Structure formats: C-alpha cells, structure tokens
Amino acid sequence: MAVETDPVKIMKQEVGKTAASRVSSGAIVGLGTGSTTAYAIESLGNRLQSGDLKDIVGVPTSFQAEVLAKQYGIPLTTLDAIDRIDVAIDGADEVDPQKNLIKGGGAAHTREKVVDSLAAEFIVVVDSGKLVDRLGSTFLLPVEVIPMAVTPVMRAIEKLGGKPELRMGIKKAGPVVTDQGNLVIDVKFEAIDNPIELEKTLNNLPGVLENGLFVGVANTILVGEIKDGKPTVREIA
Structure with missing residues (x-):
C-alpha cells in the first residue's frame, strides 16, 4: 500500500483514527457516510483485525457505509435487531458554535439522522473548514x-x-x-x-422526508487541522 503524503488526507485519517479509538469492545456503532468517516470505518476494521477491538457491530447509514464496513470486516446489524447504539461516528458539512450541524452533502442525511439521534454518544469528524459562525453560511x-x-x-x-x-x-x-x-x-x-x-x-x-439540520444531536466534535504542515486533531466537547 502506498504511503499517504497528502497532508489533507493524512489529517482526515488522523481524525477518523481518533474517533475509532473512542469505540470500546462490545459496542454497537453507528457508521456514518463521507470521506473522513470512511477512515474511521477503516480504522475500526484495523482494530478488529489486530484484536485490539472485539465483538463490535455496525449500523450503516448508507450503501457507502455498508460497502466499506464489509470491505474492512465489520459485522453489520439493523435497527430491528438492536435496542441501543452506543456511539455513532459521522461527518458534517457545517458545524456552528452550539454544535448544531448541516449534513447531507452525500444525500444520506435521513438515515444518518435516525442513527445519529439514537446513539448515546454522537462523535462528529470534520476538518476546520467545516466550522462556521452561523449555519447556512457556506453550505446549502x-x-x-x-x-x-x-x-x-x-x-x-x-x-x-x-x-x-x-x-x-x-x-x-x-x-x-x-x-x-x-x-x-x-x-x-x-x-x-x-x-x-x-x-x-x-x-x-x-x-x-427529512432535512439536513441536526440540532442538539452532536456530543463531541473532533476537528482536524494542519498546523506547521502537520495534521493535528482537537476536540470540542
């Protein structure tokens, strides 16, 4: 596998990895949609493979998440078969200072809202370009x-x-x-x-059916940034 050198991709990988590191063995995990979340799904698969993580099952929010989960060996379940979601990891197109979101750039926001709202903890993975003072300022x-x-x-x-x-x-x-x-x-x-x-x-x-405003749903925002050419991750709790 080629070593990644693009700082933006490395930053997205780091944010995804950080989110995946918050998942414990035995957890039921909501698997979001999008490029940064894809790295979180990959990282969860790696942790399962290495034995660092055991007995997790995923609830996908889209066909994309389902395909990736299967690719990385994460067992899947459905909302019919479970009574809780411990943690959901998903991206966002905008995040305001109150942790409200606009989502739906990937047209998966309806399923995402169902899964993310059910999660005991909803972790949002974004890069700093997604932080806005007011929703709707950069994204439709x-x-x-x-x-x-x-x-x-x-x-x-x-x-x-x-x-x-x-x-x-x-x-x-x-x-x-x-x-x-x-x-x-x-x-x-x-x-x-x-x-x-x-x-x-x-x-x-x-x-x-549903719109992309997610109000009062997010618990933790993990923000990837590039500082002095190096990727860093900070948390807004």
Whole structure:
C-alpha cells in the first residue's frame, strides 16, 4: 500500500483514527457516510483485525457505509435487531458554535439522522473548514423530498425565504436519487437564525422526508487541522 503524503488526507485519517479509538469492545456503532468517516470505518476494521477491538457491530447509514464496513470486516446489524447504539461516528458539512450541524452533502442525511439521534454518544469528524459562525453560511441546506412533491415543496420553501434547487447527478443524467429512492432539494437561506424552528417547519411540509439540520444531536466534535504542515486533531466537547 502506498504511503499517504497528502497532508489533507493524512489529517482526515488522523481524525477518523481518533474517533475509532473512542469505540470500546462490545459496542454497537453507528457508521456514518463521507470521506473522513470512511477512515474511521477503516480504522475500526484495523482494530478488529489486530484484536485490539472485539465483538463490535455496525449500523450503516448508507450503501457507502455498508460497502466499506464489509470491505474492512465489520459485522453489520439493523435497527430491528438492536435496542441501543452506543456511539455513532459521522461527518458534517457545517458545524456552528452550539454544535448544531448541516449534513447531507452525500444525500444520506435521513438515515444518518435516525442513527445519529439514537446513539448515546454522537462523535462528529470534520476538518476546520467545516466550522462556521452561523449555519447556512457556506453550505446549502439539503431537503429530501418524495418525487411527486418536488414542485409544491420548492414553492413552499420559496415562501419561507429560501432559494431551492434540485440536486443534479454528477456522472449521471438527471437528479440525484437517495438510498430511499427520493430526490434532494438544496436550499440557500440568507440566514438560519433559528435552526430548531426551521428544522421543524421544513419537516412539516407535506412530501418532505427529512432535512439536513441536526440540532442538539452532536456530543463531541473532533476537528482536524494542519498546523506547521502537520495534521493535528482537537476536540470540542
């Protein structure tokens, strides 16, 4: 295996490793989606293989997480078969000073919210570029919608002051389709002053399944940074 030299990738690996090191033997682990979380899943697999970690099972939040878990030898289970999740590890697209998040860059936020909200501890893995003073300042807010409701939901979002656009596929003709078979509307809000109210308001629109605001769900934020050319990880508890 080639030795990684890209400082950004090394930093993501370090954040993933740090998160994976918080998992104890016998734990039920929520496995998030995204590039940094992928390193955490890889690290969990390595710990299992070395015997450092025993008897963990994972609950994947996406097809991506499921494929990676299988690749790295992490046994999987479903929410039907368990009564708790001890820890979930997942990324975020934005994190505000109150540890509220915007997620959904990978269009997996609905499953992620189910799993991350159930976890006794939810560890968020990000790089420092994801830290913002206010949610919505750098990232559009994803809203998952059943296909028949796209147009009325977009009209309703415009009335709420948002600028909605249907997320289109890359290397795929047509829109992005979620693991649930739905579509994603990305919304620009000039300011998200009250994330908890906006989360509820959007989820009450008929046809909306879930949106990417995660309010009061995260416990620990692990932030990867590059200082003097070296990757470091700091914790916001």
